[in-house]
Amino acid sequence: MTQLAKVLDTAGRLDLQKPWPRHEVDAAGWSAATEALAAGEAVLSGLWSDGASVMMALVSGTEPVDGVLVVSLPCPDKHFPSVAARHRPAVRLERTLVELHGLTATGAADNRPWLDHNRWGVSQPLGAANTTEPSGQSYPFLTAEGAPLHQIPVGPVHAGIIEPGHFRFHANGETVVRLEERLGYVPKGIDALMRSAPIAQAAKVAARTSGDSTVAYGWAFASAVEAAAGITPPPRALAIRAVMAELERIANHLGDIGAICNDASFSLMLAHCGALRERVLRAAHTAFGHRLMMDRIVPGGVTHDLDAEGEARLTALIVDIRRHFPELVELYDNTASLQDRTVTTGILRPELAKLWAPGGYVGRAAGLTFDARRSIGYAPYTKLALEVPVRTAGDVDARVWIRIEEVNQSLVIVEQLLARMPEGSLMADTSAIGGSACKEGVALIEAFRGDLLAWVRLGPSGTIAAAYLRDASWFQWPLLEAVIEGNIVADFPLCNKSFNCSYSGHDL
Numbered sequence: 179m180t181q182l183a184k185v186l187d188t189a190g191r192l193d194l195q196k197p198w199p200r201h202e203v204d205a206a207g208w209s210a211a212t213e214a215l216a217a218g219e220a221v222l223s224g225l226w227s228d229g230a231s232v233m234m235a236l237v238s239g240t241e242p243v244d245g246v247l248v249v250s251l252p253c254p255d256k257h258f259p260s261v262a263a264r265h266r267p268a269v270r271l272e273r274t275l276v277e278l279h280g281l282t283a284t285g286a287a288d289n290r291p292w293l294d295h296n297r298w299g300v301s302q303p304l305g306a307a308n309t310t311e312p313s314g315q316s317y318p319f320l321t322a323e324g325a326p327l328h329q330i331p332v333g334p335v336h337a338g339i340i341e342p343g344h345f346r347f348h349a350n351g352e353t354v355v356r357l358e359e360r361l362g363y364v365p366k367g368i369d370a371l372m373r374s375a376p377i378a379q380a381a382k383v384a385a386r387t388s389g390d391s392t393v394a395y396g397w398a399f400a401s402a403v404e405a406a407a408g409i410t411p412p413p414r415a416l417a418i419r420a421v422m423a424e425l426e427r428i429a430n431h432l433g434d435i436g437a438i439c440n441d442a443s444f445s446l447m448l449a450h451c452g453a454l455r456e457r458v459l460r461a462a463h464t465a466f467g468h469r470l471m472m473d474r475i476v477p478g479g480v481t482h483d484l485d486a487e488g489e490a491r492l493t494a495l496i497v498d499i500r501r502h503f504p505e506l507v508e509l510y511d512n513t514a515s516l517q518d519r520t521v522t523t524g525i526l527r528p529e530l531a532k533l534w535a536p537g538g539y540v541g542r543a544a545g546l547t548f549d550a551r552r553s554i555g556y557a558p559y560t561k562l563a564l565e566v567p568v569r570t571a572g573d574v575d576a577r578v579w580i581r582i583e584e585v586n587q588s589l590v591i592v593e594q595l596l597a598r599m600p601e602g603s604l605m606a607d608t609s610a611i612g613g614s615a616c617k618e619g620v621a622l623i624e625a626f627r628g629d630l631l632a633w634v635r636l637g638p639s640g641t642i643a644a645a646y647l648r649d650a651s652w653f654q655w656p657l658l659e660a661v662i663e664g665n666i667v668a669d670f671p672l673c674n675k676s677f678n679c680s681y682s683g684h685d686l
Contacts (some may be wrong), residue, residue: 181214182236185249195618196405198245200233208251208259211236215265220247221535222653223622224631225261225271226646227279229304232258233646235620235631239535243553246620248633253281260286267534267653274686278369280305290317293362293685304369322348322356330667334363341681345670352666357659361684368686372645377403377611380642381476384632387647388683389470393419393426394625395647395683396475398632401556402645403477406619406636407611413600415479416557421492421595422462422471424588427626428499429458431539431581431588434678438578439510441671442519450506454499461495464488479605489596496589507582517575524661524673526572536654538628539584540677543569543576550624562594572661574676612640627651627680649683 188210189201203211211234214220223246224235233250237243251258260283261268272283273292280302283289294301295317327348334342344360368387372380384399385392397419404411411419436451459469465488466474474482484492510516526536531544541548549566551559567583569576620633628650637643658677662670 180219181210181217182219182247184210185214185247189249192250194616195248195620196408198248198620200248200250200618202231202250202252205251205259208232208234208249211249212259212261212264215261215268218532222261222265222267222271223535223629224633224646224648225268225275226633226648227253227275227281227304228635228644229279230254232275232281233633234261235633235648237535237548237554237622239532241547241553243548245554246622246631248620256280257282257284259284263287267656270656271648271652278302278304293365295362298365303367317360319346319360320356320358324350324355326350327355332670334360341685343681347667347670349667352668354662354665354667354670357662357670359655359659361655361681363685364682365685366682368647369645372642374637375642377477377636377640377642380634380645382473384645384647385472385475387686388649388680389472390430391426391625391627391630391649391680391683392470392472393422393475394623394630395632396473397423398621398623398625398630398647399634399645400475400477401621401623402619402632402634403611403636404606404619405621406617406634407477407608409478409606409608409610411479411606412603413558414602415604415606417595417599418480418482418484418604419475420558420562421484421592422466422474423624424592424595425458425462425465425492426471428585428588429455429462430626431585432458432503434675435506435510435578435581437678438520438574438672438675439516441675442516444513444516447506447510447516450502454502454506457495457498461491464491476605477611478608479603481604483604484599489599492592492596496593499585499589503585510578510582519669519672520575520578520676521573522571523574523669524665524676526657526661528570528572530657530660531572534653534657536628536657537650538626538654539577539580540650540654540657541628542567543580544572545570548629550622550629554622554629556621556623558595559591562591564591574672577676611636616643625650627678627683628654647686649680651679651681651684655679655684 189203192200220236231250236247262272263285277294330347332345334344342363346358348356385396432455436448439447463469526544631648633646635643
């Protein structure tokens, strides 16, 4: 019997969660789920707490994927067996839920705080025993031994207008021996802001978790609420959601391609890719009334229709990108100075990719095939021709090429959606939400960075009792530390931008 089979054999099935049930386990079942992760039977998709229980989301480590398995362990004594002790990708998630809820991970190897920088004025802000006294803990960075080594601190304030993060390098000359990140400088209290909030307000909070993925966050949150309440959005609303999601993907990939090249001192690509990205944003504004399409997705459907003018603008955009983008791809591929900087730089080893399951272009550039649009499958993608590009080199160059191929694939998807756009309403009847207290929903949506997990518990009178959002960056940031080892310090900007992890989506 596999470890996952042991979990399901002893768990109590809770059908209050949709579309996949939650399974309540005891300590032995929780440990079996952890062993399933350690054995590679599943990959970790999320780890969080509602205050009374700890919850873990798992996804099969091989295709085909049969949904999301959520297991929960009640913690009346505020203790639970550490997941990170047996499965390293859980470390930062576990440290976060411990410090937010005042729980203890028994057997944890790393008890340092993560998001709490001792500046909140409170400790355990989501726990029943929260205090107005800060934790008082300092943050000891890991050490590296050997001579001659020196440390290079970078951040949290950076040269550009970007969010803060600290990077501590140990280097031997120019060669990086160890990189350790310190994040958590921009926490917004997403979990707390959602608790007891009306669903409409909580949807706005979700859409602002990471602004460059506002469509994906809005879709994930809406899908979780819809699953909990038993609501199915109209086909036209789902098609419009997908159009917006693909526009968001195209815009971000174009921006990233230019920025990666700029970090290799090839600013011409930044200028041209930036111009194409701007055209995408302007077309989005014409079609949906907002450059980032923020707040256009709400539980039950969408707030903005796609009219004839919007369709014409998007059709013209596809023609425009297809006219100019191949020239930029050729320029990238045939510029020796660029290839010298990106090829074989920042290699993510396949075994690390398989263990951490980072998703998105980071995972697919290292041989992983997971894409929630196809692997999990959700409307309208289940009825579209969708190819998932995969590379195996795992370097900066491979991550660029995944972006290039995904831009082209997204253009094809938008064309299909426009050609098959259903008629009909934009919103489902959402009256059922108000009477759905204590029901739960979970969703996995493919954002441009990778899969994005959303879990919600509905409260009384159309409110949110508890919620959890997990960005792909949680499993990508730690791998950035791994890929820079053995590279020179000057290649860190290239590696960093090729990952382009979200600070805001991570810090919550």
